[in-house]
Amino acid sequence: MDFGLTKQQEMLRNVVREFAEAELAPRAAELDERGEFPLEQARRTAELGLVGIVTSPEYGGSGMGHLARMIAIEEVSRVYPPLGFFLQVAPMGIYILETAGTEDQKRKYLPALCRAEKFIATAVTEPTGGSDPTAMQSTARADGDGWVLNGRKVFITIGEVADLVVVVARTDDKFNAFLVEKGTPGFEAPRREKHAGLRSIPVSELAFTGCRVPKENLVGQEGRGLAAALAAIAAVGRTGVAGVALGVAQGSYEAALRFAKERRLYGRPVADLQAIQFMLVDMNVGIEAGRLLAYKAAWLLDQGKSPRDAGADIARAKLYTVYVANDVAAKAVEVLGACGTTPEYHVIRRLRDGLELLAAAGTQQVMKVIIGGSIVR
Ligand SMILES: Cc1cc2nc3c(=O)[nH]c(=O)nc-3n(C[C@H](O)[C@H](O)[C@H](O)COP(=O)(O)OP(=O)(O)OC[C@H]3O[C@@H](n4cnc5c(N)ncnc54)[C@H](O)[C@@H]3O)c2cc1C
Incomplete structure (x- = not known):
């Protein structure tokens, strides 16, 4: 398979990372604590073109595609997973309207939805x-x-x-x-x-x-409503969850690595202990493997594969990245010792966020049913 990121996708990653570091990182813990819908931040993602990222410019979208969306969700979720989850869910209804709606419905609703004036x-x-x-x-x-x-x-x-x-x-x-x-x-x-x-x-x-x-x-x-919704759940919902999972894992891994290099025991950083290194290695390899699966699934959609034809690849991406997110977040808590469960270190909230991904857009077992069906068919 020939795939790599385009210049536009690399630029998008940088822009979204800057946004996340500047506008989300200082407030992530407080937003999580308050538990209110982050309206201002959701609107900012729309200004960056992220809400309508797989929607055609004809209807107010930025049309950057599924792989671009995966990268954007990953970068937002690396810092603040709930906003990544907003980007997982909001485009689902947009996608249903764009792929199954009437021309009148598209013109009436899509531009305001892509601008996050409406949800x-x-x-x-x-x-x-x-x-x-x-x-x-x-x-x-x-x-x-x-x-x-x-x-x-x-x-x-x-x-x-x-x-x-x-x-x-x-x-x-x-x-x-x-x-x-x-x-x-x-x-x-x-x-x-x-x-x-x-x-x-x-x-x-x-x-x-x-x-x-x-x-x-x-x-x-008439009679095709569930099929339209299931196509959106696969193409937008599951790929979105994979993006959030990658962000949860990456953010947890970086926090663990930083801590392991700074924390000194026995006169040296704990990162020098092989037991800690092995946990970091498992995290690192899991994320790399999950990223390849997730990017491949998004890339297949960008190549024009239907949600159905890409279904098993999407399921693999969702299944694996969500396992990795939960494993990496739990290991990060362990690496940090007692600090791992305090809010200041931002790993415990990621572990909680990762748990939500197990059932969202289809459970892990249902992903296995889809992959199993594709193997034995
Ligand atoms: C954070 C979050 C956000 C969500 N947002 C939405 C949303 O916006 N819109 C919406 O419609 N839904 C939403 N959901 C619901 C989500 O789609 C469901 O949780 C999911 O489809 C699983 O359904 P369930 O939770 O009822 O579990 P059940 O379907 O009751 O499953 C129970 C158990 O049985 C297992 N199981 C089921 N079928 C099989 C099988 N064939 N083989 C083996 N095991 C099986 C499951 O894996 C699970 O362990 C959301 C869920 C979460 C957690």
């Missing part, structure tokens, strides 16, 4: 379990010149701050997707879920009770 959430998961979305119980009934939605969604990222939600619901034995605007009667975000990590990104329950939307709010062809 869009994607709601598939229900209390019946996310891994089998065909078991969902939310319904959409055709009624005159519109649709009426009833049901409940859980774990919906940015659900409570979103101006717009793509909701997938069952119509008899088919699944449709709809746009529901904030303020529509019958649509509420009654509860924010309590989470161990990614604390400043709200993940909420959404409720739809006799919620009526006009017929032009159907997204994609």
Whole structure:
């Protein structure tokens, strides 16, 4: 495989790293502690072209592509993973609209979404379990010149701050997707879920009770709503999680390496102890391997592979980088001794953030099911 980064991608990495160091690093711990949605920082990522990074310029995006997006998410997450997770989730609804929406929907919503003047959430998961979305119980009934939605969604990222939600619901034995605007009667975000990590990104329950939307709010062809959402979850959600995982791992590794060189025991830095070096080596090799898998998956999408055809590569990237993120963050806590669990060293929050990635955009076991299917097919 012939791949390397373009000049534009290298430049983007430098720009995003500068942004993260200057504007996120000094505030990451405080933002995490406060747990409020980082609106100002989310808007800044849009100014840098990162929210609409895989969206065509025709609709207000920067069109830099999937590998560029992976690099940007990795750099943001190296410093402040919750904002990387925002960049994982916000483009998901944008992607659904761009790939399945009508021309009117694209012109009406995409430019404001790419500028982060408005936010869009994607709601598939229900209390019946996310891994089998065909078991969902939310319904959409055709009624005159519109649709009426009833049901409940859980774990919906940015659900409570979103101006717009793509909701997938069952119509008899088919699944449709709809746009529901904030303020529509019958649509509420009654509860924010309590989470161990990614604390400043709200993940909420959404409720739809006799919620009526006009017929032009159907997204994609009738009966193809779940397929459109699953394609976005693969192409944008899983690759995004891989980018966040790389950032969690890289940030944890750098913190551990810095500490190991500065901490002196027995008259020398602990980095000289082979036991510590071996942990650093495991971290270093895991990150390198994960990065290759993740960049390859994004690159395949940039080469025009469909989310389905690139599905196993995307699953490998998500599976492996998330294992690496959790392993590296846990090892970093160990390298730092007692300092590892204090907030000043910024490794414990990364470990908490890494845990959230295990189930996000599909569990590790579901990734294995996808890869397994591709091997034995
Ligand atoms: C931080 C975060 C953000 C999220 N954001 C969103 C969002 O914005 N929108 C949204 O719709 N959802 C969102 N989710 C939900 C996410 O998509 C689900 O958590 C995920 O699909 C798994 O569903 P579940 O948690 O209900 O686990 P379940 O599906 O109940 O799985 C339970 C267990 O069974 C295992 N399992 C399931 N199927 C198989 C199988 N075939 N073989 C072997 N083992 C299996 C799983 O791996 C898991 O260990 C988010 C989740 C998190 C953690």
